[in-house]
Amino acid sequence: MADPHQLFDDTSSAQSRGFGAQRGPGGLGYPAAAASPQEAFLADPVSNMAMAYGSSLAAQGKELVDKNDWEVQYQQDTPVAPRFDINAPDLYIPAMAFITYILVAGLALGTQDRFSPDLLGLQASSALAWLTLEVLAILLSLYLLTVNTDLTTIDLVAFLGYKYVGMIGGVLMGLLFGKVGYYLVLGWCCVSIFVFMIRTLRLKILAEAAAQGVPVRGARNQLRMYLTMAVAAAQPLLMYWLTFHLVR
Numbered sequence: 001m002a003d004p005h006q007l008f009d010d011t012s013s014a015q016s017r018g019f020g021a022q023r024g025p026g027g028l029g030y031p032a033a034a035a036s037p038q039e040a041f042l043a044d045p046v047s048n049m050a051m052a053y054g055s056s057l058a059a060q061g062k063e064l065v066d067k068n069d070w071e072v073q074y075q076q077d078t079p080v081a082p083r084f085d086i087n088a089p090d091l092y093i094p095a096m097a098f099i100t101y102i103l104v105a106g107l108a109l110g111t112q113d114r115f116s117p118d119l120l121g122l123q124a125s126s127a128l129a130w131l132t133l134e135v136l137a138i139l140l141s142l143y144l145l146t147v148n149t150d151l152t153t154i155d156l157v158a159f160l161g162y163k164y165v166g167m168i169g170g171v172l173m174g175l176l177f178g179k180v181g182y183y184l185v186l187g188w189c190c191v192s193i194f195v196f197m198i199r200t201l202r203l204k205i206l207a208e209a210a211a212q213g214v215p216v217r218g219a220r221n222q223l224r225m226y227l228t229m230a231v232a233a234a235q236p237l238l239m240y241w242l243t244f245h246l247v248r
Contacts, residue, residue, distance in 0.1 A: 091154065094161020101127065101164045101242075104171050108246040111175060127164075127242055134160050134234065141227050142205075145220065151204050159200060163193050163235045167243050174247030182247045190236035197232035 105123045109115040135156045142149065166189025174182030205224045 089155045089158035091158050091161070094158050094164065097164035097168060098127065098131075098161060101168050101171075104168050105246055108171055108175055112248060130238055130242065131157070131160060134231075134238075138227075138231060145223055145227065147205055147224060147227075149204050155204075159197065160235070162196065163189075163239050166190065166193055167239050170239070171243050171246050174243075179247055182243075186239060186243065190239055193235045193239070194232050197235055198228060201228045201231060 102120065102124045106115060106120045109119060109123075135153060138156055139153065142151070166186065169189055170182050170186030173185040202225075205228050206221070
């Protein structure tokens with residue numbers, strides 16, 4: 001019942017209840033609304049950015065693993081050009097590595113007061129002779145084993161020329177840190193080139209046997225595997241033979 005002496009009704013309690021139910025979290029009297037994605041991002045930008053970046057890296061890593069099959073792509077029975085396929089053999093890196101190896105060898109000889117044009121020419125001709133001997137030996141072995149493969153002479157030169165990259169790293173580390181640095185870096189590069197040659201050449205040399213369904217333990221297939229292992233094992237030996245005298 002209202003007080004007969006009261007001129008106006010007291011509505012403060014009703015208004016306070018109504019506005020109190022509609023107040024936002026900040027207590028400013030504005031209606032509360034659902035948080036939008038922009039507001040959620042602004043509330044904690046660091047964690048949201050980290051989550052988005054981590055999801056992107058995971059997706060890229062999975063895609064890289066799925067595509068890393070070490071096989072050369074083909075288009076109408078023709079290998080794709082190296083600029084379109086990272087697994088295709090390319091002579092650019094081997095050629096540049098060979099020239100750089102000769103220059104680094106001259107630098108190493110110069111720091112040891114042993115440099116001479118004749119000695120530098122002997123270094124270049126020796127490396128070229130070993131490369132030629134490797135290519136001829138592999139071609140002869142493939143012929144004797146009657147292996148039908150799409151490996152060409154240029155492909156072999158490219159694959160065998162990758163070892164000069166590791167040789168350069170070993171000699172440079174030997175000049176900077178002595179024999180300890182030389183053996184550590186050269187050893188790591190030798191393991192890398194060994195694994196690379198095994199995984200690359202087995203796709204080339206054993207491809208025909210796999211297509212014909214030849215048993216893995218067959219005599220001819222085992223000879224092909226031995227050839228692959230021999231080519232891969234020869235790379236670390238030549239890397240050491242062509243560089244050990246440059247570090248003292």
